[in-house]
Amino acid sequence: MAAGAAADAMQQFPDGAHVRLRSRVHGGYLHADEDGAGVSLRWLRRRSANAAWRVQRILHDGTTCVLLHSAAYGRYLAASPDPAPPGHRGHRVVQGDYGEEGVDPVLWKPVGSGHAGYVLLRHVSYRLLRANGRYRLWHAGVSVDDFDNQSTMMHWKVESIPPRPGPPLLIPPTPINREGFRGLFLLHEPVVLQRTIRYVQADNQGNFNLNPNGWATFQFHGRSVFNLRWEVATHVGLALFFFRVIVCVRAGRYGQPTPLFVDLPRNEETLDVVAVIADTPAAEALRYPNVDAHWR
Structure with missing residues (x-):
């Protein structure tokens, strides 16, 4: 791979910026699923x-690589040792x-594809990020495949997302109206997810105890980020000023x-x-992507 092409590919991933990745073949966008895993x-x-996805550049073995973490849930784009589902490669x-597993599962290197306007994302395992389902669009999962199996399914268009000037407003949760619908549509009570929240307060400079074993915990019901902010604010002693608390996930x-x-993922982790x-x-x-901005 020519050094110039690799440099051009890396320039599309500025440190701290938000980007979208669009498949050359399908036109679909790389998407962090609401289950918080897929x-x-x-x-x-x-x-x-x-x-x-927010770009985090790091130096690894003398070369610049990137980590991509979801603007929705903060989790990183990672290659798993598990085989892809049936119908995927x-x-x-x-x-x-x-x-604790270190950086290898989440470490990527943008490289040139040999086609103007598209890049390859090479995992540290030397496999390439790929779309699936060229002829079966319901096979919409994303996987990594061997470098020798290159195809246009591995080509990605990088779209830069400008930042917002400040955080977006959090939407209060919508109450569920159960009256009048129980006999017709509501066969079961809605499932309310429950999870443990481990929390810590950062100082004004952003410093905090990095070891989560020393953090306090509480039980949280539901997925509402609005409610989570209020509960976190209450636990750190700022209930009256909950609107001044910004909840960050790590x-x-x-x-x-x-x-x-955005509301929490659909799981109980x-x-x-x-x-x-x-x-x-x-x-x-902190940086917030302006997802409503028009991309040129």
């Missing part, structure tokens, strides 16, 4: 936070943590705190969150 292609979710790609011990502005106070240097350093 990664797939979605065609109608371009303006979703789930299609936005290679190994499964998931939303993973940057934790995926793994070495994960970067990501501001949470323990969530590590960092409370950042508005109008502090720590809050000013």
